[in-house]
Amino acid sequence: EPEVTQTPSHQVTQMGQEVILRCVPISNHLYFYWYRQILGQKVEFLVSFYNNEISEKSEIFDDQFSVERPDGSNFTLKIRSTKLEDSAMYFCASSVGNEQFFGPGTRLTVL
Amino acid sequence: EDQVTQSPEALRLQEGESSSLNCSYTVSGLRGLFWYRQDPGKGPEFLFTLYSAGEEKEKERLKATLTKKESFLHITAPKPEDSATYLCAVQDSGAGSYQLTFGKGTKLSVIP
Numbered sequence: 001e002p003e004v005t006q007t008p009s010h011q012v013t014q015m016g017q018e019v020i021l022r023c024v025p026i027s028n029h030l031y032f033y034w035y036r037q038i039l040g041q042k043v044e045f046l047v048s049f050y051n052n053e054i055s056e057k058s059e060i061f062d063d064q065f066s067v068e069r070p071d072g073s074n075f076t077l078k079i080r081s082t083k084l085e086d087s088a089m090y091f092c093a094s095s096v097g098n099e100q101f102f103g104p105g106t107r108l109t110v111l
Numbered sequence: 112e113d114q115v116t117q118s119p120e121a122l123r124l125q126e127g128e129s130s131s132l133n134c135s136y137t138v139s140g141l142r143g144l145f146w147y148r149q150d151p152g153k154g155p156e157f158l159f160t161l162y163s164a165g166e167e168k169e170k171e172r173l174k175a176t177l178t179k180k181e182s183f184l185h186i187t188a189p190k191p192e193d194s195a196t197y198l199c200a201v202q203d204s205g206a207g208s209y210q211l212t213f214g215k216g217t218k219l220s221v222i223p
Contacts, residue, residue: 042215045210048208055208056208058210
């Protein structure tokens, strides 16, 4: 069964450093998303991406964040200068219709 | 602003003891209501989508129902492997996007 994959599973970085989280969505899906979940809190929407451009973003998704689909398979989330409060699980999701399928997540720890 | 409230926050059941989880929501217009299962340290796993009041979906021991203000996830004769956090999420048709707004979840523990 096709699934969303994410790398790395765990990323540790120093405050102020740039990180890139990678995702491979399900191959025939057209919509791509990033969500985050701070430990013990709810899953929060960051950004949606369709037809090679951002279709919607939340207030969390400020100028420090960017997304890219560099080729036909990968979808990346870049955080330019990480802050302590960026520590969270980051989930990629993809969909062809309404149902979104999530990857296993990347745990980002900012020290 | 869309809101999703789930109750209870945590639920402990004996194996075989049926129960229901509640999800109350507020949206300007409902595109869809979704149930996910999340195991510790993992991503949400899709279970059901409900689109209109009165709709029901079933999968093994789980049954999801929808009214205009809330959804229930009924668990019949649960087994220990049903232990997980169950998440409810809504898509707002008024937002013009497919973003999901999640509740905090109900952590279910099924004791053998």
